[in-house]
Amino acid sequence: MKSLRQSVVRSLLVVGACTLALALSNMPAHAETDFGVRAGAYADQDDPFLGAEALFNMGTQKQWFGNPNVEHAFDDSGDTTTASFDFHYDFPSGHRYTVWAGGGPTVIFRDRNQPGN
Secondary structure, X not given: XXXXXXXXXXXXXXXXXXXXXXXXXXXXXXXXXXXXXXEEEOOXXXXXXXXXXXXXXXXXXXXXXXXXXXXXXXXXXXXXXXXXXXXXXEEOOOOOOOEEXXXXXXXXXXXXXXOOO
16 A cells, blocks of 8 residues: 555656656757657566656757656556656767667656565
8 A cells, every 4th residue: 555655755756757857848959849658568577567758859969868757567566667867869870760878867666565575
């Protein structure tokens, strides 16, 4: 059973991630923000997940991008929510495909319904 504190912290995290995405998307570079939906399964747990992401330019060269996202995995023994504050760099290639590298911090909330999980 979730405590009120866990619910408040999770809600504040989601609101904070959305606020950060909106604030960074209004940078002077006139960045356009793209929003997306992500879904799949985590390889190590076979749990399906559903999430949302934002993608916005963080500079004038269109090579640095912010990519915050939130995902929620559904599991019989308890749910997991992650909030990632990712960024990446697109390497110039001259092709229609882009090579990129990036990363960022992730906060993981686990709500396990059974003792010992």
